[in-house]
Amino acid sequence: MNSEEHRRLRELLGAFALGQLTETEHTAVQAHLDGCATCRAELATIEPLADALELVDPARLDRLPAAPPYWLEESVLAAVRAEPRRIHPWRRRLVTAAAVLVIGAAGTGLGYALAPDPPKIPLEPVQVTTVAAGVRSTAQVVPHTWGMEIKLAGTGFVAGQRYHVTVVGVDGRIAAAGEFIGTGTKPMLCNLNSSVLRAEAQSFEVRDETDQVVLRGQV
Ligand SMILES: [Zn+2]
Numbered sequence: 680m681n682s683e684e685h686r687r688l689r690e691l692l693g694a695f696a697l698g699q700l701t702e703t704e705h706t707a708v709q710a711h712l713d714g715c716a717t718c719r720a721e722l723a724t725i726e727p728l729a730d731a732l733e734l735v736d737p738a739r740l741d742r743l744p745a746a747p748p749y750w751l752e753e754s755v756l757a758a759v760r761a762e763p764r765r766i767h768p769w770r771r772r773l774v775t776a777a778a779v780l781v782i783g784a785a786g787t788g789l790g791y792a793l794a795p796d797p798p799k800i801p802l803e804p805v806q807v808t809t810v811a812a813g814v815r816s817t818a819q820v821v822p823h824t825w826g827m828e829i830k831l832a833g834t835g836f837v838a839g840q841r842y843h844v845t846v847v848g849v850d851g852r853i854a855a856a857g858e859f860i861g862t863g864t865k866p867m868l869c870n871l872n873s874s875v876l877r878a879e880a881q882s883f884e885v886r887d888e889t890d891q892v893v894l895r896g897q898v
Pocket of ligand 1: 685686689711715717
């Protein structure tokens with residue numbers, strides 16, 4: 680693999696997880712992820728952070744006015760004149776909102792800042808076969824004492840459609856591993872848990888609302 684490409688695309692993983700890349704960049708990163716286990720593992724560590732950032736509702740931030748009303752501006756100025764060190768709570772709220780936006784834009788930078796030592800999760804890449812057109816996906820599994828976790832990343836799952844995931848055991852047992860909602864072209868990162876132990880798991884399947892298999896993972 681081209682290490683220059685690896686270095687360049689690795690820096691885009693944060694923005695990738697947040698769905699902030701251009702179509703071209705997104706395609707390049709997705710293609711690179713298919714062949715680079717290091718980047719896939721790194722993406723998995725960024726994922727919880729990206730999820731947390733997505734909980735911040737941009738619509739709420741948008742409702743904050745761009746500038747305070749003139750009368751508030753005046754009262755703030757008056758307060759500042761009277762007591763230079765005092766910051767009006769309203770101002771602080773704006774600054775906080777701006778900081779959240781900056782953090783969102785920072786993407787990977789924040790990922791590194793908060794997690795300089797990526798947790799040593801025993802991620803195991805698995806072979807994913809997509810059946811449905813337009814779906815691109817990679818997956819890793821994590822063995823746990825209580826079962827197996829599937830970290831599923833992908834695009835092309837129909838937006839708004841519900842998908843369910845099952846794990847098939849070597850003994851043929853089928854266990855539910857959870858559900859998710861498709862996000863269309865926006866990258867999706869999803870953790871799915873099943874009660875089948877890693878050693879006893881044979882494969883997993885993602886099915887759509889009509890129970891058609893969308894993809895299979897050989898574990
Ligand atoms: Zn890479």
